[in-house]
Amino acid sequence: MTDKNYYNVTEWNVGNPYEDIGEVINSIIADIKSRQTKSDINEGGKPGAVIYIPSGDYHLTTQVVIDISYLRIVGSGHGFTSSSIRFNTPKSEWADWHEVWPGGSRILVDSSLKAGDEESAGAAFYVKRSGDPRISSVEFADFCIDGLHFLDDGSGENNPENTYVNGKTGIYVASAGDSFRITGMGIVYLEHGVTIYDADALAVHDNFIAECGNCIELRGSGQASKITDNLIGAGYKGYSIYAQNFGGLLITANNIFPRGASSVHFSGVVRSSITSNRFHSFYPGMLEFRDNCSENLIASNHFLRDHEPWPPMQKYDNGLDDLYGLLYISGNNNSVIANHISETIDTQYIRPSGTAPVIIHVVSGKGNYISNNHIVATTEASKVQDAADESCFSAQVGALLTIGKLETLEVTTILVEKESYQNTILDSGSEEQVVLDRSVNAFRATPTPGV
């Protein structure tokens, strides 16, 4: 009795995994399908299989197509290292580096994979199945998907590796799926890390998804899923987390760092939760609710917005000005409770110049409840940026730890637009800091200290 349902890509008899792991995995999937032909035999019959990817570098030139349930693709290491730092270091210095590329069980997504007319054509792993039941319990665990390079996007960018564009996606789930799991993965330098349509009971847990154009996108519709305990950080153009028409999404315990045009962007998402996360951004619009997002909870999160400290990225932003709001809320009956929000920025960087930045911006809808948020706004201590030499780590940590010589920055902690009404704003700013129409909203100012 040997274990026929366990496949090691380096031991399979078709293809060469180092040259094209896609061909190998597709051949393995075909083998599973040829062996597991009938279900309902003895109440079983199609248990699926494991495909193991040992530590190593595996080029992928053929897209993996998954249309069987219970398939687990598992490696031995997420292998993340910063490609952004490397690509912003002179290539002449690479010769002295201990290693240059990511590692672990690493898929190198070839440039032949590229979104064309179909975005999915650029996916390393493409999941699609029609008919019943929905495809279930596909698992990706403990390996690395590396998009390798970004490309010249015609914007005149002199370093194409900073464009966050390459037409590649790590995992693309095109059809409704149930009980998928993505855990322990490292996903880097793809235009889209993970794109999933119509998810039900999905778990995206304990991954490292960073330096992608967009990190996690839940599209179509979906319910009852969780994005938990991940380290995430998209490029300046995209979303760290995006969800569309979702109900019952739980986003908790994530540490979401810059850049990301948005840390979280919801479109038509309802009855979902964003709690106990740490968010850090260099731009306004770090959390956006659009298209009538309603009855969501934003609680116990830490938000920080400061200015980009790393010289190679200082010329980028997401195009939003400081009147947009760090949190942009459109929709009804949402709750924003017990968050800490820090904005620390020198006045020279504020746009439009001379204005007071908006922290929470309620633009439409009614019945939102914004209570007991502590909003701290300060100017940065003066800090000489040593542009040429400063490493990303020391620049970022230096900026993060810069506290002490701070002066208060004047901000609008809450701005409720006229289009929005019947909101309740409690203890989230002083009389001067909160701007709303008191005839149609309820307001209680945070008591002001005596001095």
Next chain:
Amino acid sequence: MTDKNYYNVTEWNVGNPYEDIGEVINSIIADIKSRQTKSDINEGGKPGAVIYIPSGDYHLTTQVVIDISYLRIVGSGHGFTSSSIRFNTPKSEWADWHEVWPGGSRILVDSSLKAGDEESAGAAFYVKRSGDPRISSVEFADFCIDGLHFLDDGSGENNPENTYVNGKTGIYVASAGDSFRITGMGIVYLEHGVTIYDADALAVHDNFIAECGNCIELRGSGQASKITDNLIGAGYKGYSIYAQNFGGLLITANNIFPRGASSVHFSGVVRSSITSNRFHSFYPGMLEFRDNCSENLIASNHFLRDHEPWPPMQKYDNGLDDLYGLLYISGNNNSVIANHISETIDTQYIRPSGTAPVIIHVVSGKGNYISNNHIVATTEASKVQDAADESCFSAQVGALLTIGKLETLEVTTILVEKESYQNTILDSGSEEQVVLDRSVNAFRATPTPGV
């Protein structure tokens, strides 16, 4: 030097794992015990072992009995798929299905396993040991326990697969244990998923436990444990999470979906935490504190109660009416802070007809602190249920996303019974929405918007 402490059930020399994995695992455990006979030799001696279950279907007719520490039983996939949807689809359609049953590393619990005089007789995995020390570090990881079928319970139910009764338990821990781990499991169609007595430092993390009569039950007493980051949903008769006489339980980051008579039921639980979860239920009583639960924290959770949208389950409920409360609190000095609670239901479904549903119901005890909860109550938009054709997913997502034509539903956000006093209720409802005796409780109404 071969690895004697690693066992693959498909390679063991006793029994046939596909016919009775219980016999195989018990034989392996006997082998471990025969080899690891002495502790304190060279400060070691009994390291335990790993029992690996490859992807496949394994019938279990003999109960596994575990009485050694440091045993890890591990598979290669949680293999969840919805059995409830299958059993509510005409069998004639199954022939066209890609697959019919759950998968992964799947244990099929035979009908010979059944609670008789002893409930534990129905357990697939039974852990018990007397003497010292307590059994420690037993781990269950990454496999599927499938109870296969529910049974006619004499209730006249025409589909026995909807009874949630079969006398089977997945994992039953009868004696005090320390530092157990249950992770990555798929547990489905058992009357009891996981039942654990006298737990200390237990971790139930990142599992998929659903479509069981009850999902996780911590009985006897216990301390310092965590139920975190799971997808959970019991049947309409039972508990998604139940705990008894527990101190220091942490329930966080779980997404607990319907049905579940209760999402969380505490009996005599103290100094425990329910935070950052997402709860969804179709009935009142979604969270219950009974038998003097005290000094617990309920914070930053999202609660949603709406009406069952899926036709096959619309005839069931948990028997509670809308005056019971979505949260039912009996005990002292509990905290309910910064939660979002949505109730969305058409008035036709409210029982007793014409009453205002109760959201948080404090029935006894004193000193509870209920603050800054946002309670949103609306009637559902009218929605034609296409009973025959609607899939569970589309019915549920459709219902979840139904927002926009809503009208306010009159509710009692907080009801404090006369038996309870010295409670503090802040910013969790208007003057009209909160019912309590102001002479013995403290109250501050949520300010009301001007319009």
Next chain:
Amino acid sequence: MTDKNYYNVTEWNVGNPYEDIGEVINSIIADIKSRQTKSDINEGGKPGAVIYIPSGDYHLTTQVVIDISYLRIVGSGHGFTSSSIRFNTPKSEWADWHEVWPGGSRILVDSSLKAGDEESAGAAFYVKRSGDPRISSVEFADFCIDGLHFLDDGSGENNPENTYVNGKTGIYVASAGDSFRITGMGIVYLEHGVTIYDADALAVHDNFIAECGNCIELRGSGQASKITDNLIGAGYKGYSIYAQNFGGLLITANNIFPRGASSVHFSGVVRSSITSNRFHSFYPGMLEFRDNCSENLIASNHFLRDHEPWPPMQKYDNGLDDLYGLLYISGNNNSVIANHISETIDTQYIRPSGTAPVIIHVVSGKGNYISNNHIVATTEASKVQDAADESCFSAQVGALLTIGKLETLEVTTILVEKESYQNTILDSGSEEQVVLDRSVNAFRATPTPGV
């Protein structure tokens, strides 16, 4: 094509892993380095490797030195059992025990490993590399590091196993690292469990780190890391979690039990988050912010301080008296929102005798926001401690569950020292319970119930 990047320590050709796994692992690392010599070849070249430790007892007399990225050291079980209970049980009883020592994939750290002039000399696993890039993606998973014994520290302690001193460290990372992962580990009876300098994007997740002098120490500086979903409990002398000069640390979903001089101690930490944890301590000072910790969030946590119930440990404490504060806050603009804090202690144990214990103590800094915390203080029900016979578990659970005959204990819920000002204190204590200068701080008392 064999998998050269997978090493089983029991199958390696140098050394004997049972006698000195350190020699074996160092030899394996040397082999990896000899094989993986060039990076940038075909955009890869140095993927790292897996070193697998089967279940078993492995002595370590030679320190493991790690200087390669993408190395994953993985076992098959965290193997925790309480050594403290064993060492406080008469040795004569051990003969009847089922097993005496921890298990799983267990490293026994030899007494030859010991901090001398260099603390790092006592580390079982020592990570250090100079040059570029920073060492990345080193992973420790699913094994046990056991320090075996504590030592006579000259304090006159009659049971040296209770000193929490032995000069040993489990994992010591001396140089800046990126994207490290520590998951599923069991770490016990070391003076320092995990000590990491200059961490970036570190994940310490789902471990069992207990009965160590200190559990997790993040030193130097660092950013964007997470300590999540762990079971943690240091000895009475040390820190369960310590962090220094850190920005963007997320501590969530942990269950941190006694003893621990501090559950969390921050020194110069900023813009970090402590949310949704459960903390239990037997002493004041369970959470400390020192050296200008600023803009941090403490929300939705459950804190419990009671009296040590287990006789062998009742003679120890951390030396702090009850005026110190359970939470000790020094710094600016921190947020303490929506926490539950219980103190349950007989008046006889309060020091200085007859004083009212302080719960939250703000000692310096300005702009802190302390809102909607529920502080419950009671005297313990009288309870006869049966010192000789009571097991640690029954003593602790008995104490934890002791509720019902409680009388209110007079405490200062918030004390703001004169050195601190412009703080805002809302709904976290009555007029009598909060002590501050109202001319320089904002205060709103929790409304008082009528009776």
